[in-house]
Amino acid sequence: MRFLTRKNIRSAAGILLAYVLLQGLNSAGLLSNYVLFIIMVALINAILTVSLNIITGFAGQFSIGHAGFMAVGAYVSAMFTRFVLNVGPDTPFVWREPAFLISLFAGSLAAALVAYLIGIPTLRLKGDYLAIATLGFNQVMVVLFNNLDFVGGPRGFTGIPKLSDLTWVAGLTVVSVLIMRNFVRSIYGSQCVAVREDEIAAESLGVDVTRYKILAFTLASFFAGTAGGLLAHLLQLAHPSQFTFLKSIDILLMLVVGGMGSIPGSIISALVLTVLPEMLRFSQDLRLVIYPVLLIVFVIKNPLPYLRRVTAQIQERVRAMWVNRFGG
């Protein structure tokens, strides 16, 4: 039970507390469905950003086709719930929930499989060339789903049962992020980093560069698929226009703002950048100016270390107050 360190217990308790709080507020009617929806979308974006971080931040491969894998996950998992497992509004709970898990898993696996097949030829490319190839893949997926009539074509895949709720989204966010973090903090992750740092040196030390690129790409796409599946079952819709390269750029943006190679950075940045545009709604059209300006500020002056320092200072002050009042 070595994972039961103080730090891990504290993080787990914090996550659980936040979850209970949100759930409580929602059932007490104090949290509107709109706010809850934004929180779920933010968490899904966190999965996407962390997974892109595996490819770009850790393994150093520049990919802008992440939304393509998300689309595969969304469509395949929705096909499973709709056509294979036939889940509908009156499916009993005991079957509905496991069926959702199966669908999500199928969607994720499909995304991973596609990534594996796409990765073998494209990961030979470097830098800009890989970016263009992945962008092209993204576009192919959009065109493909636009032309698949049995999943709605350009009208989108409608009638997907609403199976995503806070429990599913929060639970799978925690599990996905934990798996990716554990991957990164192991010799596998180290070898991915070696590939990023210097491919030739890595190869000379016996690191199978191709294998680790494909491994990172496949694993990350698996979770992009999970995120896509969750989103489709949240919106009850999968539409080709949700998965264009603009979505890929959005994820990349969250990654860059949060910092390449930082998992907490990715999570915080995904949450902030999802919530921020919603909070700017009061400014109406001006938000289209404010948001990009804020983004530029974020990229130039990375606020994350600052935020961390402020948090540490607040913690220290609270502790000092506590000690003053109650002594030790």
Add this chain to the structure above:
Amino acid sequence: MPLLEVENLSKRFGGLQAVSDVDLTLRKGELIGLIGPNGAGKTTVFNLISGFYRPTRGAIRLQGDEIAGLRPHQIEARGIARTFQNIRLFKDLTVLENVRIAHHSYARYGLWDSIVRTEKFYEGEKRLTEESLEFLSTFGLQDRAMEIARNLPYGEQRRLEIARALATRPQLLLLDEPAAGMNPQETKSLMELIEFIKERFALTIILIEHQMRVVMGICQRILVMDFGKIIARGSPGEIQKDAQVVEAYLGRQARRHAAAD
């Protein structure tokens, strides 16, 4: 059986014959030098042996097994490690992490172990860190373990690169100009280091070097290359007197002078 056998090794880049018909036999425990003017094809020979280039023609056998055409990481797994002319450390990682990556095959846990954090994972990680630290202490780098590699002084970066190559536990080590850019003191300690690791790890070494003091001082045999061909081979004493070598380095005029002496 010789440790390494190279036969008729040739590499052509378009119109340039970089290496032609190089033959080389290496017994276990030898330390040989590979010298020659700039552009003679020495590093290309290393790139061919370590798998970064595919030979146009010829055979490379390690303990009788053909290795020409294998990928670099496969060749590394068979026991050939190398360093690079321009140091290729993982510059933004710690010294310890550099060695840990080289030690990767000793982690002995699977992807599943790392994801669900089994006991095997923790044991493997612990073993990896302990072995890497012990390894660093062999090279006097234990106090630097947590430093970022790029902050090390030049001499120690070279030392770390050699340590990292040895962390893969090779039988054959290819050193590409390890003394380049070193001052006389650093060069001296490098020579001691090479002789130390050769004994300690029972290594066979091929050394490319321009500093004659190093080559003549520690190599048992020397091969001289020029324009992709081996033009002379022999003991340091023989090489210094070889007319073709003098010509390759100093030109025909010098050869005439040497002959007159």
